Amino acid sequence: MKNNAFILMVFTLVVGNLTSSFAQETFPNYQVGIQTSFPIGGLSAKANITETHSAQAVVGIFGPVSSYFGRYLYNFDNNESNWGLSYRPYLYSQAGYYVYDLGSTYNVDIDKETNFGFGFGGGIEWHMKEYFNNLKFNLEVGYNKVDFEYYKFKTIAIGVGMHYQFNL
Secondary structure (H helix, E strand, C coil): CHHHHHHHHHHHHHHHHHHHHHHCCCCCEEEEEEEEECCEEEEEEEEECCCCEEEEEEEEEECCEEEEEEEEEEECCCEECCCCEEEEEEEEEEEEEEEECHHHHHCCCCCCEEEEEEEEEEEEEEEECCCCCCEEEEEEEEEEEEECCCCEEEEEEEEEEEEEEECC
16 A cells, blocks of 8 residues: 555656646747737747747838837746736837838828837736647837938837747
8 A cells, every 4th residue: 555655656746747847938939920019010020049038020011110120028037827827027129120101101202211210118928828828918018219201200109919939
């Protein structure tokens, strides 16, 4: 009887360690999806290099301003709620190339404007481990600025995103 209890205890420890190691994220991992920062948004690719550091590229094809920018994200510790919700706050900084086609928007004879822009902010990424372990959502608030000649694009941006994570 003592041998069976000992074997059951060892089996439980081994299986518990195996399942917990499968549940942990491996780094680097990659995500693809959609990221918006109102009024612009587009396709996104993200690389979580370590648990703390991430890089993101966004091609903004939705909205009045086309954008091509990169981001650095500083991720804080991953937390879990009682409902199986895993969440992680983060800070970001971004820089990129922006294009505004004033002529097509207002039907005037002005060429496209292009300029360098930047931004920074913070947000939170979350997912439901039980149902959507690889589907991640985020909500963020930040500041974006681009100085076009005819359009001064300075805004407090509210953003949302949805990404699918690949563990390669």
